[in-house]
Amino acid sequence: MRDKIRNQRGYLAVEAMMAVVIFVVMVIGLFSAVGFLATRARGAGSDTEAGLIMQEGIEVGYNILMTGWMRFGEGEYFPARSTVERGGKGEWVLLPGKENGVKAKYARWIEIERVCRIPVGEEQAGERTNCLGGEIDLNSRLIRSVVEWEEEGEWKRIEEELVVAKI
Amino acid sequence: MKKKVSGGMTMIEMLIVLTISVVVFWVSTSMVTGLFYSDERSKQEQLLDRAKDQLEQEFGERVRWAKEIEDREDGVKLDGVNYQLRGGRIMKEGKAITPDRVVVEAFEIENLSTDSHYQSLEIKVEMRDKMISSVHDSMRMVVSQRKTAIGGENG
Numbered sequence: 001m002r003d004k005i006r007n008q009r010g011y012l013a014v015e016a017m018m019a020v021v022i023f024v025v026m027v028i029g030l031f032s033a034v035g036f037l038a039t040r041a042r043g044a045g046s047d048t049e050a051g052l053i054m055q056e057g058i059e060v061g062y063n064i065l066m067t068g069w070m071r072f073g074e075g076e077y078f079p080a081r082s083t084v085e086r087g088g089k090g091e092w093v094l095l096p097g098k099e100n101g102v103k104a105k106y107a108r109w110i111e112i113e114r115v116c117r118i119p120v121g122e123e124q125a126g127e128r129t130n131c132l133g134g135e136i137d138l139n140s141r142l143i144r145s146v147v148e149w150e151e152e153g154e155w156k157r158i159e160e161e162l163v164v165a166k167i
Numbered sequence: 168m169k170k171k172v173s174g175g176m177t178m179i180e181m182l183i184v185l186t187i188s189v190v191v192f193w194v195s196t197s198m199v200t201g202l203f204y205s206d207e208r209s210k211q212e213q214l215l216d217r218a219k220d221q222l223e224q225e226f227g228e229r230v231r232w233a234k235e236i237e238d239r240e241d242g243v244k245l246d247g248v249n250y251q252l253r254g255g256r257i258m259k260e261g262k263a264i265t266p267d268r269v270v271v272e273a274f275e276i277e278n279l280s281t282d283s284h285y286q287s288l289e290i291k292v293e294m295r296d297k298m299i300s301s302v303h304d305s306m307r308m309v310v311s312q313r314k315t316a317i318g319g320e321n322g
Contacts, residue, residue: 013180020187027195056309063280063287063311081279092279092287167314 046105050147050158053108057145058162060092061110065141065164078109106149115140115163128163139166211268211296215304218269218294222257223308225264226250226290230310236278236286243276243288257292268297280311287311 060079064072077094098109116134118127128134146159229245230236237244242251249260252274256263265271273293280287288310295303 013184016184016187020191023191023195027198031198052308059287059309059311062313063285066285066311066314067280067282090277090279090289091281 046149046151047156047158049103050106050149050156053102053106054145054147054158054160057108057110057147058143058160061094061112061143061145062162062164064092064094065112065143065166069141069166072112074112074114076109076111102147106147108145108147111142111144111146113142113144115142140164141166208299208302211299211302212304214266214268215294215296215302218265219292219304219306221264222290222292222306225259226288226308227310230286230288230290231313233312236288236312238276238278242274265294269294270297272303279309285312285314 057079064079072094075096076098077096078099080093080095080099081090082093083090094110098107100107102108114131115137116129116131117137117140118125118129118133119135120126141164143162143164144159145162146157148155148157150156229248233245235244235246239249239251241253242249242257244250249258251258252271255270255272256267257265257271257274271292271294273291275291277289278286279289290306290308290310292306293303294305
């Protein structure tokens with residue numbers, strides 16, 4: 001009788017301990033799922049941020065071309081602010097090369113290229129083509145804004161092009 | 168004698184189980200409370216994100232296709248429409264375009280173009296949640312005025 005009673009008391013403690021362990025495992029599993037979803041949400045935020053940086057490149061490139069058509073030749077540049085020529089007031093300039101460490105993680109640059117078109121008299125005249133077989137259009141230039149970054153060991157890249165016409 | 172030892176062991180086991188249960192429930196309550204708070208915080212962060220999206224859309228389209236852009240001390244005037252910061256909200260012709268729960272702390276516009284016919288504006292907005300001040304965000308966008316020409320005989 002005593003043995004039976006003793007065994008039943010010991011069994012109650014074991015049951016309680018098992019219930020606690022199961023509960024803790026469930027809670028850990030739940031919070032792991034929440035953490036996974038939070039990581040996914042952060043990834044989506046990076047894409048949005050990169051998109052804004054890319055758009056800024058297009059906007060600055062457009063303004064630079066419209067305010068000084070041949071001020072910058074073909075090549076790779078990145079947008080910067082200068083206060084040298086306007087007495088302390090800022091203005092956009094393009095500096096050669098790529099800019100790294102934008103918002104601590106992005107690399108960005110703008111590519112300016114010539115635009116070539118199919119010559120007049122040929123089929124689809126006026127359409128853009130590669131410059132080997134086409135004529136250079138002196139009244140058009142191409143801006144390509146590129147952003148690259150690394151996320152969870154994988155490199156990502158987005159780019160956008162804009163053909164600007166001199167009017 | 169044995170009965171007394173058995174009674175003492177039962178109470179100790181119960182006390183241990185109760186103590187562990189209290190600790191577990193306290194930890195789980197803290198986690199649930201934290202989840203609830205972060206859920207509330209997450210909602211306010213989403214509200215700030217939506218406010219940012221709305222401002223980006225408003226200024227992006229307005230500035231890009233504006234025929235006339237005038238610098239103002241407290242904002243900007245786009246084709247005769249005034250945008251100003253008043254009472255922690257951005258006003259468009261006197262009507263708020265940011266939510267009541269969002270406090271706009273700074274609204275700065277700088278023209279970085281060298282040509283007044285092709286303006287390029289850098290627009291910066293700093294905002295925070297009215298109730299949870301630690302929830303804050305900022306927006307910075309660059310948008311350049313476009314010029315268009317229609318082709319044809321009169322183009």
